[in-house]
Amino acid sequence: MLGFLLSPDNVPFLAALVLMGLIGVVELLGLGGGLAVGEGLEGDVNVETPSLLSWINVGRLPLLMLIVVFLFSFGMTGLIGQRVIAAIIGRPMTWILATPAALVVALPITREFGRLVSMIMPRDETSAVSRDSLVGRVAVIVTGTASHANAAQARVRDAAGLAHYVMVEPDNADDVFEQGVSVLLVRSAGAKYFAIHNTSASLRDAKV
Numbered sequence: 001m002l003g004f005l006l007s008p009d010n011v012p013f014l015a016a017l018v019l020m021g022l023i024g025v026v027e028l029l030g031l032g033g034g035l036a037v038g039e040g041l042e043g044d045v046n047v048e049t050p051s052l053l054s055w056i057n058v059g060r061l062p063l064l065m066l067i068v069v070f071l072f073s074f075g076m077t078g079l080i081g082q083r084v085i086a087a088i089i090g091r092p093m094t095w096i097l098a099t100p101a102a103l104v105v106a107l108p109i110t111r112e113f114g115r116l117v118s119m120i121m122p123r124d125e126t127s128a129v130s131r132d133s134l135v136g137r138v139a140v141i142v143t144g145t146a147s148h149a150n151a152a153q154a155r156v157r158d159a160a161g162l163a164h165y166v167m168v169e170p171d172n173a174d175d176v177f178e179q180g181v182s183v184l185l186v187r188s189a190g191a192k193y194f195a196i197h198n199t200s201a202s203l204r205d206a207k208v
Contacts, residue, residue, distance in 0.1 A: 010078070017079075020075065078098055078101075137157065139168060140156075143179065145177065151169040154193070154195070171194040172196060183196065
């Protein structure tokens, strides 16, 4: 069994499961830095515009949750499929063919998981609101450091109090936004927002 798992043709699937385990360990140790499943990332996706990411429900559920499900689905689908192939022809399928086959199966599984969970987690869902409606609102950087041409993840709440997770870049090329910094969204361009430092005392305590 160990020889089968360590076969070079199973490396992509074993690596996916190992990465999933490492993410779990990081979260259990509290080192996720804002990536926890409960609060985690939601994709920088305009749910009003069809795309592969919106199809698998990125933008409606925490991105980390979907990543873990995808890694598990991809890893297990690949290993189970390779086991079946090995039983038939005596050896696993070459990883070049097995990887895309497992990917094709894992994506619909991830999508269905996201769809089912979004039905029972309405409070964590990102609503299909106009992107422009978030301009002028206060956001806080939750993951990464935002600098010129380098966006970071930020959390912002709409008028109804629902949280949205968006990618933010400084509007001023000289600004740098570290994790935890409060910013003001001043404009959007495509799927990205541009922001300035939140220097308003009245807005600094806004719930984000």
